Amino acid sequence: MSSRAPFPAEGGVPADPLAAEQVAVRRSPRYGVFAALGAALGVIVAMILTTAFDGTSDPSPFTEVVYSPSQAFGFILLWCVPAGILVTMSIALLLEWTIGRRTRRVAVVHETVAE
Numbered sequence: 001m002s003s004r005a006p007f008p009a010e011g012g013v014p015a016d017p018l019a020a021e022q023v024a025v026r027r028s029p030r031y032g033v034f035a036a037l038g039a040a041l042g043v044i045v046a047m048i049l050t051t052a053f054d055g056t057s058d059p060s061p062f063t064e065v066v067y068s069p070s071q072a073f074g075f076i077l078l079w080c081v082p083a084g085i086l087v088t089m090s091i092a093l094l095l096e097w098t099i100g101r102r103t104r105r106v107a108v109v110h111e112t113v114a115e
Contacts, residue, residue: 021110026103034092035085042084046077 050073059066067075 029092038085038088042081046080
């Protein structure tokens with residue numbers, strides 16, 4: 001950390017226009033990207049499951065309703081998208097715990113501009 005104050009000295013001129021200090025920098029995953037990838041993965045898995053398992057034209061034993069393939073896709077989607085998000089967010093947390101521990105010390109320069 002700099003020992004000089006970046007406040008103006010006498011006459012309105014900054015005491016040190018370029019004050020440098022050391023800070024710790026660490027990398028972290030972008031959680032929004034991981035969540036979007038998980039949702040996309042869930043949609044793809046739901047499509048595969050919908051096409052892989054042919055439904056029957058028989059009514060459901062619980063509701064006694066015949067579901068169309070698009071309704072079945074919607075029901076499967078309700079389970080696959082949250083599961084995909086959960087899996088990819090878990091991966092992001094594991095990455096942060098392993099890679100995020102590595103920190104680097106870098107010099108940062110604060111610039112003070114007097115008008």
